[in-house]
Amino acid sequence: MAFDDKVDNKAEEVGGKVKEGVGKATDDERLEAEGKADQSKSNLKQAGEKIKDAFKS
Template sequence: MADKDRIEGAAKNIGGKIKEGIGNLTGDEKLKAEGKADQIEGKAQNAFGGLKDTLKGK
């Protein structure tokens, strides 16, 4: 089973893409920036979960 950090990170990344897309459509620069930040955070969390899985030997 995948580490919960990988699952949460992937979800945060997708949510960030959605936020960024809505920001692009509405011209909301703040929402667009939040979406990009969520994507970065999600990717980092996903990578951390992958590292934990590797260390567990999965």
């Protein structure tokens, strides 16, 4: 996994956590769900990159 990809994925994950937290704090279910979706998407990307890295070795 390229370092840039790691940083981008981590930033997306953190952004999702922030959205989720703000959604919980403001009782905005849509924003909370969006945050959870962002985190899931980021985690899937990270897993896919790790699999690609495993086959490169």
